[in-house]
Each structure stands twice: as structure tokens, then as C-alpha cells.
Amino acid sequence: MSGIKEVAALAGVSISTVSNVLNGTKYVSPELAERVEKAVKALNYEVNPIAASMKSRKSGVIGVITEDLCGVFYPYLVRGINEVAEEKGYRLMISDINGKKEKIPPVERELELFQRLLASRVDGIIFTSSISGVENKYFLELKRMAENKYKKTPIVSLERDLTMIGIDSVYFDGLVNAQTAVGHLADCGCRKICHISGPPGLQIAQERIAGYRKCLNDRGLELDEESMIAYGDYTHGSGYRCMEKLLDEVPDLDGVFCSNDQMAIGALRVLKERGKAVPEEVKLIGYDDVFVSSIVEPPLSTIHIQKNAAGRKAAEILFDRIGHPEKRELAVGIKLESRLVVRRSTVAGAEENWDLNDW
Amino acid sequence: MSGIKEVAALAGVSISTVSNVLNGTKYVSPELAERVEKAVKALNYEVNPIAASMKSRKSGVIGVITEDLCGVFYPYLVRGINEVAEEKGYRLMISDINGKKEKIPPVERELELFQRLLASRVDGIIFTSSISGVENKYFLELKRMAENKYKKTPIVSLERDLTMIGIDSVYFDGLVNAQTAVGHLADCGCRKICHISGPPGLQIAQERIAGYRKCLNDRGLELDEESMIAYGDYTHGSGYRCMEKLLDEVPDLDGVFCSNDQMAIGALRVLKERGKAVPEEVKLIGYDDVFVSSIVEPPLSTIHIQKNAAGRKAAEILFDRIGHPEKRELAVGIKLESRLVVRRSTVAGAEENWDLNDW
DNA sequence: AATCTTTAGAAAAACGTTTTTCTATAGGAG
């Protein structure tokens, strides 16, 4: 392994000149530059990124905190981030909140991962998690740490809008999307529409509840908050349990809007077990459009979320901040468009739209 | 941010003593050690891992190359790796072969990722991929690079047995497992059992074909290599296409063994579309036991693979190598046990065994 | 008692870069 010294010696220049040529830091005359290039080729030289990080204080790594690396949603966000990172020559350090054997309170776990990433001197962090029951205070603390510990590290929130406390965010319009979903059920003739929600302490769950409420209200449909809304935790199993509860308490329900597809698939199982025909007796719609939704029976109507685009956008914002630490004025917030996907869980004859090459 | 110098000054010792206390490198008297500990606490000192890597040549990061981070199989291996890595205080740098927008030949891509990880000075690499059509020569080249470029970096192969060329490997017994699966179909009364295989150039696909052949042979069942084996690429869509082909060419088939669950689910769809009752007319069994298999209709019989354990084991072997670079004698090979999971795609009344809390 | 060995800890070197500072030389102004 030859280092920059050997290159400098072979090219007959100083090591600072080699560094300047390689990084384009300073003007170097064409003749010298060419000699350097040649020496680099001849010796097969590659900079040692660790040594380079030392003085420059840039690690070339960005950190990602994700809720569940084995899930069907978050990995697609991570892939979007990864695409942009690779384009920019950055590497990713991915941390999985659910990736530890012992189960730890998610907030504690996320904080630990966040600190570990900062300690690793990543150049930026994108975090995306559905931890519930946390306050702005908590995120302000994350922001404070990122800004003061070690170095000024830009951060971007994915899926949760935190622009109001000055954190760049990429998110979706849960209020509108929920109205679209519930509106679709109503359009299909549903008159008693229940909701399987996420944890009530979670921003994305709240938005979707609000959209559900608003839509029922706008259309003059019945809503009993106590019996018609069940609270799950976005897992398949919780969707199952919520659906059982709803069927018990609201036997005449004819439509269910689920706060995500996983819970909808759990709910679907209960409906089948209890002999409720979907969509004839009960219509079901989810949220996220994960790939499983198109292969269950019947395929699930849902709201398509731009997962890849969201990851990419978050990464682009982050790199913009990394490149220009000076213009740190206002937090930017990007709200991505979503769209309704109609399948057989709401419309009996709906055409199949799964993609043979998608999975 | 205070550094080791400040700590040394406050404790009234040399910086080497601080380093020795922190890393346990040398004996330091209890009195000095305590003074150091106190100073560390007082200044809230944390080592800068980048600076530490510089001289020690250990980055505290291990690299992982995975086939598909958005899939239903590989992330579970990665999670196992991550668990052990966290226990050992290491961080993970995950590279996704399918994680780039432009589609690149997988071998080329894997090689690029491998080199990038080495260049990042990771302390070890675990690679797990189902790239087909590569020779031992290719893996020997990976091994050579890992040993000679930059520093001696241990590597572990996951899912593919490469012990014969001196690479530590954790894998499964495809031959035995395929026999188990096909044997189960035969036990259920199938007499014309077809196989949907992975790419013929891939070790894991070959093993499973061999097990399929052997089982049919042992039981005196018919086998026409031309018509009864179809080759997919482990995706859902390819399973769909293979099943179409098999039904066209072998209309009287009564059992299908698929080389993985994803293809089996694609196959299941064709069977449904063509009105073949599963399991009454055709029995179907997959391989891997991914979570989707338990929620499709009917739930899929399959071979349960210890994904988490495999990841953990691979990581343990890697850390063993990292800790003891001297004893580098023979490559170790760990073959993990698997087991049959019977569901309704082969046995009409099989009990449901999905786990409400699993997904 | 003199010499050798061990060892706790300090001092200094090293890791491989980037960045800052310094030094000539050339070009322009007075």
C-alpha cells in the first residue's frame, strides 16, 4: 500500500500538491497535475478515507435511523436514501430501532442510536421512525445534540413533519390521504365506516384520524369515537385484534379504513374467519401500498406512498445542508403527493394491478 | 469537545496512561486508573473513533453485502449480524446489491461494493448473495483482495458454502431440505411432482434440484428433467411464469416444490387463476419460511430456515477471526438445521400457525 | 553490595491525510 508520500515522491512534487490535485482544493498547473495523475495511476494509489477524515472532519458517511429494517415499508425509504448517497460518493451507516434482541423502549433506543451515529462522526443523519408519545422537546434535544456535540451535523426527519421546530422534514399529507381513502369507501356505498388507527400519541396516526373524522363529517356519516375507532400499533397482529374488537362492538359496520396496510391485512384475516365477504359485506382500505397488499386475497385497496422518492428527497436535502453549512436559515418541509390505489378489497371487479417484476 | 490531552492534564498523568486505562492495554495502578476515570467523567470525554482508527488500524465497523435489503429474506440475516455486532460494540456498514437505481450486472456490482467496503477499512466483511454463474475463481479473487489490499480483512460467506476454497461459511443443507420438502409432498400422496428452481448456475439452486431428484428417485417417482423442472430467478414474478409453463407442459402434475417461498407465492397465483384447488388438486411447498408465506391463502407449507441464527453465527465467526488473526488455519463451515413447516398448501386441515406478534 | 531484570509510567513517534503557513519567483506600479 502506497500513500500520498510515495505519490508525491514519484511525481516529484510536495504532498500538498498531490492533495490539491486530488481534491481540487487549489489551482495546480497542468504539468504538475498531470505528473500527479500519472503517479497515482502507476502506484494504484487510493486515499485512506480514515486518515482523510482526521483533519478534514468529514467522514463521508451518513447515518440512517430506521424503524424496522425487516419490515415492508421503511427499507424502501432507506433504498431511496442509499441511491442518492451512492451518487454522491457517500456511504451509509444504517441503524435499526428494532434490530436488538432485548426489547428496549423505542425512545431510549433511538436516542442511543442517534448518539452512536454522532459519535461515529457521520456527516449527517436521516431519521425515520414511528415512535409514539414523544414531544417536540425530545426532537429539540436531538437537534441540539446534532448541532453541538463533536461538530455541526445536519439532520433530516423522514415521515414526521418537524419543520415547526426547525428540522428539515420530508413527509406525506396524512389528513388529505385519509380523506381520500375514507371518501373512496363512502363513494363505494359504505355508510358505517370504522377506523383502525395507529398509536394515538403518534403524529401520523393523528393526522389520519383527523382526515377520517373530517371526511365522515363532510359527508354527514355517523361517527362514534368510542366504538368506531380502534387503536393498534401498526403491526399485523394489532390489526387483527382491532378488527375483532370492532366487529364485536359495531356488528353492522360496512367499511374499515386502516392506518396502514399491515393492520389491514390482519383485519382481512378476521373478516375471512368470521365469514364476512370482502368487499361485498365489508369494504377495506389500507395505507402505504406495500407489496404484500397486492398479493393477499382479495388484493387491498390502499393509498400509494412514494417511498423511494421520499428517501431520495430527504437525502438530497441533507446533502444540500452538508454542502452549504452557511445558509442555515429556515427548515425546509417537503410534502409528497400520494394517490389512491383501487383493488378488490373495495371494488369487486377491480382490475389486478400487481407487477410481476416488482417483487 | 475535550480530547485525551485534557483528560491527561486533569488527571495529572500522561496521555499514554489515559489510553492504557481506557483500552486496558497495559497494567495501570488503581490510584492512577481511578484518577483517569474521574477525569473522563468530569470532562464527559469520549474517544474519537476516527482518530483511534488511525494508528490502531481498526475501524470498529464491519461490512455487510446483502442481495436485497427490501426483500423478505436477507434483512433477517442482516438483523442477526447486527445483533451480534451491537453486542461487540461494532457498527455495521450495509451494502445492498439491488440498491442502485441503474441496473448493473450483479457480479460487477458486488465486486464494486466489496472493494468499497475494503477501502472504507472495515474490520471484516460478511457477504450473502445469490448471484448466479460465478466460479470459485471469483470468490478466490475476493479472498485475495481482502487479504492483501490495505490490511488482512477476514470475510465470511453466508448462505453459500465456500469452505473448499478456504472461506469461512455459514449455510444450510439444501440437499437434505429439498428431500424433506419433496418427501412431504410424496407422503401427501403426490405422484407427479414438479420443481420450480432458481437459476441453474447457483449453488443453492443446484443443491435443491439434487435433493428433488434424489427424493423422486428413492421413491421411484417419475421425473422428466425437460418438462418437470422450470428455472426461475427467485422472484415472485418468475415463479408465476414458471408455474404457467409447468401447467402447460405437465397438465397432470399434482405437486410442486419451489426453490423459495416468493416463487411459490407467484405459482400459487397461477393455480388460483386456473382454478386448480390447492391442496386438493395440486399441493405446493416452498422454501425459506418468510413471513408472507403464513398470510397468503392458503398458507404455504415450507422449509423453515434459521435466518436470525445464521446471521448471528456468521458474525460470531467473523469476530472470532478479528480477535485472533494468528490462528488462521482451516476455514470453518457451519451447516444449520432446518425443519418442515406444514400448512394448508399441502394438508387441507393443517392448523394455522402464524404468529400474531411476528410481523 | 553490585549488577541485572522487571515494570509503571512518561515521552515521543507514528498513523496518512488536509490545511495552514511560508518562500521564492514573476509581474506590475511608481
Added chain:
DNA sequence: CTCCTATAGAAAAACGTTTTTCTAAAGATT
């Protein structure tokens, strides 16, 4: 023609640790 300024490139410092080398005192050996 002298002085000043700009600048290409060299030299040196810096980044924050770990590791190696050195030192002095204590203990063991003859």
C-alpha cells in the same frame, strides 16, 4: 530600477489517538 503584490508550490503543522521507545525506581540475583 526598486518596491510591492500576487501566486504556485513547498514546507510544516495539525488532526486525536495508539503504539513504541525510553527512563527511573524497585526488586531479584549472584
